[in-house]
Amino acid sequence: MKFKFHHMNLCTDNLPRLTKFYSQLFSLGAITDEEHTVISRDRADRAYTGAVDFLTDGDIEFHWAERDLDTGFKMNASVNPMGHGHFCFRTDDIKGFMKRCDEMGIRYSDYGCWAIPGWYQVFLQDPDGHVIEVHQPGIFNGL
Template sequence: MKLRLHHVNVVSDDMGELHEFYSKALGLSMAPLPPMIEHLGHQNDRTETEDDDKWQQNVAFFDASGDSDGDQQIHAGRRQAYLGARMGHAVNPLATGHFAFRTDDLDEVRKHLTDSGIPFSDYGEWAVKDWDQIFLTDPAGNVIEIHQILGSSDH
């Protein structure tokens, strides 16, 4: 079971404040948003600028790789206090934020967690197109995402 840190997700009620801090105060450049899935089930590949502007009111990805060849990112999102409950999940990744690992075998991770008696919320492909995601909490209540890119075992 191989995990590698992929991103840290921070949330706020004020997206402008997050944009300002991560782009200006820390000097991180915005990374292009991958195709996202709207929570009503409609897909949006954001091929037009208007779409990017609309999405960036709720989410932004910043490149935090520095000089490395990795793809470490900061994901900034609008706080959604009731997301977990609305979607029927015990874990809400957008209430306080989370950190995320990427894996090449999410089924192995699911089996390991189940065998270890560790509960998790299986969100599947719900926010980012082609990302299969689960969320769990550590013993201190910190939210952790583990995801795999669908149809790929080498990302």
Template sequence: MEIRLHHVNVNSYDVAKSVSFYKDIVGFDAGEHRPAFTDKDGAYIQESYWFGEKRRGLHLCMPNPDVTLRRRFSINPTVGGHAAFTVPDISALRKRLDAANIMYTDAGDWASIGLKQIYVMDPSGNVIEFHELI
């Protein structure tokens, strides 16, 4: 399996309004709405909407500045947006990041969507998600 772009996460302060823009004006097909919820650890997971088959495509996400505090993440994937890539072996990527002394957040399956996720900042400060399907 090769590394593939999975989605681009875009901040949305009004998810319904953003969905309307992307569907009605831009012409995206309908997607999947996920209301806000509290996960098994009691952390708040913000409202989001996913365009694209199998959640591959555009993700609209309400920013949640509390993620870093509540989840003890060093990198907040919900503020500022991010690109996400599917990788064949997340453990191998973690080993390479560790060997290069590059900080990352090992998020596990924090968003409860069947992915092992890590977040890293590239040399320009862009947040990038890498995940493996579980």
């Protein structure tokens, strides 16, 4: 099972201000490929309907998102990734990762493919309460 740091997500009540700040200060560019722009369309049937700006420094992605304190409730999950933000590791074996968590007694929330089509997402908290996402791309028909 491989892991690679994929993105950092910050949630905000003022998306244009946050995006402008980071874009200008760190010269981050917008990500406009299909994988990222799909979340900006057809959001009405998803648990998270807030706007997201996807930026990059060329290597790491930054997802600036509108805060939604109710996402966890809507997903019937104990971990809410859209309250304060999270950071993310991408894996090639999400089922193996969940098994590892189970074996270690680490609780997680299995969100499945809920925000970005094809990204199977699991959220957990570290011992200090920071939210961590682990996802595997390319899963369109469930596990």
